[in-house]
Amino acid sequence: MTVVQRAVWYIESHSGEDLSLADVAGATGVSAFHLARLFRAATGWPVARYIRVRRLSEAARQLSEGASDILSLALSSGYGSHEAFTRAFRETFGVPPEDVRQRRHLNGLPLLLPLRVVQESSAPAPALRVETIGPLRLAGIEASYLASDTAGIPSQWQRLHGEGSLDSHRYTYGVCSATDSEGRFTYLAAYGIAHARQARAGHRHLHLAPQRYLVVRHEGHVGSIPRTWHALLDRWLPAAGFTAVEAPDFERYDAAFDPRTGYGGVDICVPIH
Template sequence: MKPANPRQYRELQTIIDRIENHLDGDIQALPLAKELHISPWHFQRLFKSLTGDTLGNYIRGRRLTQAALLLRETPAGILEIALDVGFHSHEALTRAFKSHFGQTPKQFRANSDRASLQQKPQLIPELLSHRWHDMQLEPTIEQRPARHLAGIATQIPSPFLSNAAYCHLLEPAWWQLLQHCPQLPVTQADTFYGLTLSPSGTYTETDVTYLTAVAVPEDFKLPPGMTSHSIPAQTVAVFDIDIVEADTVNKTMDIIYGYWLPSAPYYRAEGNDYEYFTELTDFTKAPGGSQYVLPVTKT
């Protein structure tokens, strides 16, 4: 069910802002539903249809994400943080935090590598608009064959740890790849890959490698300056994305990891996420769309 008109967006944003401002309090569906003049049952249903998440999961995820932020950026004690984000005790926060992030608040604070894969971003208007208008709400689950890639590697700030812009860093690599293409035995015509590679496989590095690439035969000898990478045969979730802009990938990741994956019957599997561009022939303008692909396995 899609929003019938902009009024629903405005009303939902008012509710989300109220939740955000009262994370330390008791947030109940009844008073929120009264603001929209609908029943609590209909409010819960409407909230899930518009956000892709239940009200309870959203509140819990935002509280834990805020707790993670306070652990990372302030010296506040764990009990103080627990009370600030709506938990009634040190123990209650610790249990919920470990269940969600796989480590205790104390362990999280001591760990310098803190990837944001499990954090739940606040549903700001730009994120809601992207979810409803710019990307496929539910992915296609596919079994994709193995591919061997050749491309140009660039170091970028990890999109899993930072919202820093990095598109300007990639433009030279794309042009370099295009200059190589006429000499490459490309196995997928007019098809390009953009992969984010993590040496550890956990995306906890401050900087990661972005590979702009094309598919080539496995025995192809690379020209100087190029890097190879193999994608194994794997089950993937494929999201169609209708626009390609500077912040498209970050918003797409926020929706997938913050809202789709936690409630999907899948875990993220080993491997790398990648952007997939097809029928790309005119390089004088930005692509009209892409696919965001991540490896998954059944829960």
């Protein structure tokens, strides 16, 4: 059973408890930081948001069956008041809880069912290598995303390439940095600079200190890179005896990568101890 499978099982079997990311991580035997990164790579959901929407989905089911005490339902769902529960319920499903109780059905509600995490075949790990990378001074176009909706990332790269040629840069970088408990993260489509004057107007600057990274080459189309991320974090990294550290990770694109076709290979770089 994978780490994410164990996490989903723990969440579902302890749904009536006040769960945190740290609780779930402790039950699965990994750090909270590692679980957050792995869960997002495997499911597209941040752990905290998955827990919350699953609880609201269960509350909706109970309301459709005629649950009479909304305050008790709110408290058992992790909310401290009727008002907080109603606000979260409406933001998630578009209707207040009273409406679901009155109409006695769930038709049209975007409920979240328990995730089924399919055990992937244990493909052999590709060549893994350790590199010390940095310091890196980067600049580029930054945007914020929920893990479940990253469709805007290709347009960041299109804008960056459209603003001028990047052929003079040995590498370009897609840097991910976690920002909040919801799993919202920032993604920087970036190029290297030697000093701030080289950055284009309006671009975000980022400095990364020297750091050891576990590096793996993703072959094939860039659209399938989430599968390589998942395998690296879930199987290849721990099997190689490494532990990820809390620092930005990134994809490194070199001259072999063709942004027009999405082919050419990409290095995935995960910071390690």
